[in-house]
Amino acid sequence: MRQTPRVRWGEFAIESLIRVIGFSTVGFVIIIFLFLLREGLPAFAQINLDNLFGTRWYPTFGLFGTLPLVLGSALITITAIVIALPLGVATAVFVREVAPNWAREILKPMIEVLAGIPSVVLGFFGMTLVAPIVRETFGAPTGLVAFTGALILAYMSLPTIISVAEDALDAVPKLYRDAGLAMGATQWQTIWRVVVPAARSGILTAVMLGMGRAIGETMAVMMVTGNAARMPLGLDALFRPVRTMTATIAAEMGEVAHGSVHYHALFAIGIILFVITFLINLAAASTMFRKRRRGGLR
Amino acid sequence: MDKIRTEHLYFYYGRKQALWDINIAIPERRITALIGPSGCGKSTFLRCLNRMNDTIPRTRAEGRVYLDGQDIYSPDTNVVELRRRVGMVFQRPNPFPASVFDNVAFGPRVLGLYSRAELADVVEESLRSAGLWDEVKDNLRQDALSLSLGQQQRLCIARVVAVKPEVILMDEPCSALDPIATLKIEDLMRALSKEYTIVIVTHNMQQAARASDFTAFMLSDAERTGQLIEFGPTADVFTRPRDKRTEDYITGRFG
Numbered sequence: 001m002r003q004t005p006r007v008r009w010g011e012f013a014i015e016s017l018i019r020v021i022g023f024s025t026v027g028f029v030i031i032i033f034l035f036l037l038r039e040g041l042p043a044f045a046q047i048n049l050d051n052l053f054g055t056r057w058y059p060t061f062g063l064f065g066t067l068p069l070v071l072g073s074a075l076i077t078i079t080a081i082v083i084a085l086p087l088g089v090a091t092a093v094f095v096r097e098v099a100p101n102w103a104r105e106i107l108k109p110m111i112e113v114l115a116g117i118p119s120v121v122l123g124f125f126g127m128t129l130v131a132p133i134v135r136e137t138f139g140a141p142t143g144l145v146a147f148t149g150a151l152i153l154a155y156m157s158l159p160t161i162i163s164v165a166e167d168a169l170d171a172v173p174k175l176y177r178d179a180g181l182a183m184g185a186t187q188w189q190t191i192w193r194v195v196v197p198a199a200r201s202g203i204l205t206a207v208m209l210g211m212g213r214a215i216g217e218t219m220a221v222m223m224v225t226g227n228a229a230r231m232p233l234g235l236d237a238l239f240r241p242v243r244t245m246t247a248t249i250a251a252e253m254g255e256v257a258h259g260s261v262h263y264h265a266l267f268a269i270g271i272i273l274f275v276i277t278f279l280i281n282l283a284a285a286s287t288m289f290r291k292r293r294r295g296g297l298r
Numbered sequence: 299m300d301k302i303r304t305e306h307l308y309f310y311y312g313r314k315q316a317l318w319d320i321n322i323a324i325p326e327r328r329i330t331a332l333i334g335p336s337g338c339g340k341s342t343f344l345r346c347l348n349r350m351n352d353t354i355p356r357t358r359a360e361g362r363v364y365l366d367g368q369d370i371y372s373p374d375t376n377v378v379e380l381r382r383r384v385g386m387v388f389q390r391p392n393p394f395p396a397s398v399f400d401n402v403a404f405g406p407r408v409l410g411l412y413s414r415a416e417l418a419d420v421v422e423e424s425l426r427s428a429g430l431w432d433e434v435k436d437n438l439r440q441d442a443l444s445l446s447l448g449q450q451q452r453l454c455i456a457r458v459v460a461v462k463p464e465v466i467l468m469d470e471p472c473s474a475l476d477p478i479a480t481l482k483i484e485d486l487m488r489a490l491s492k493e494y495t496i497v498i499v500t501h502n503m504q505q506a507a508r509a510s511d512f513t514a515f516m517l518s519d520a521e522r523t524g525q526l527i528e529f530g531p532t533a534d535v536f537t538r539p540r541d542k543r544t545e546d547y548i549t550g551r552f553g
Contacts, residue, residue: 175392179454182350183461184382185408193404198395 036274040267047265057229059252064265066272068231072242075232076146076225077215080153085207088161096169097191115159123223126152131224140239144226147238152220157210164209168202169195201287208284212277222247245273301326301465301495302347307361309342309351309524316342317524322514329487329496331510331532333503338516339524340499344467347497348384349377384465385458390474391450393442398434401442401453405461420460428456429486448479455486466490468498472505484509503548507536515544
């Protein structure tokens, strides 16, 4: 069967269009990364590495130590995950394994709505409601501390963790549940000893995606963590103000002179953040890949 | 001596009737095979005996199923306890994605056995009685999914044996296996029947003839799904069937 030139040309046009759109997505990522490098790399040349990875961030005095910011981000992200992981997994187990069908139908969309709440709203919520509670409960001088930020971030990463973990539980074959139950394990023992371990790589992916979400979050964090660029060391670090990488960039970018050392330093923070989130996503992707290779298990 | 006895057992998936008035007495420490064409209710019947059908929503059983004279469908039955007494091997080997050791140790651990030495004993004993010990003893930490299918199925049998049940239900345990692995499972069943009451669903009539002591033939007709047509010693059912339909089926006229 011969095609008319018209059809062939239309086919070609659509194919090329799709190809261009597809490649442009990759292109944009590369362009953004190159832009980040162009603006950020000079900082590594202009600022002493001792200074850049030092413990003091006072740009006005030429001190560009990013360590407190990196540790600040790490502290609240890890705390957030420590809070969100048990809650998220427990919720996923409830939604998938325990809740009756009608409850699942209500819960799943609600959890998805949770993901859509703008972060500034959560920040406001954290400032006005959570911060006073934290201040009073823990006797901190102010409620705008790392712990408040971690609570808000935990709340923000929950929808991601729940829905990815729930998918992982859903992918566990019924055969495993049957095997557990048929051996006289209770429902709880079956969930805890069979289903959750079988879904562990998916749950790990959920945690890492939640982490990626948490570490990149800016607005809510900037509103509730107090933004003091101090080293978050010592036992009380959780109940002192901290400043994250994201909040620093967002707060200071508006007031720096284009092309100044400070300007490049902010982009250098951007590069560090990019590398960290890239590594987290890479780890998440590789566990997913491993899972697929093993035929959907582990 | 009857281990399991059913009286007027009916079963429904929602509105769909699946078993019709099953009355059978399954003898203790013997192998009872359930045969019949697809959709005749063999597996449904099997899953009534340890109430695995309870896990399927909107199902209903009527009538009585006695295990050692106790009605397992009475309201005060502890289903978890029942399933410890009546273990099950499934159609497709379904070891957990864990090590060989952890698979066999699952049941004992669930029962609260944690001592390392005792666990090791139970695991060895169970693997031996499933005829798998010599093949895996050098590497009990290996992933259960790396075993061959036949080995996986024997591992599943070891896993059930480790709980020390009284009855083992097998739902077409060889349908995914090659002939040699199948023969191994049949030998194993023979050995296990010294201690356990075994009920096996099979599509394979040679298997029923070879490996069972008693055979039940089930069939559906237009109105009634899942009837028990004939039940008796395997030799009798295969050589002098009382019912015309049994004869037609075993001589291969349908099914």
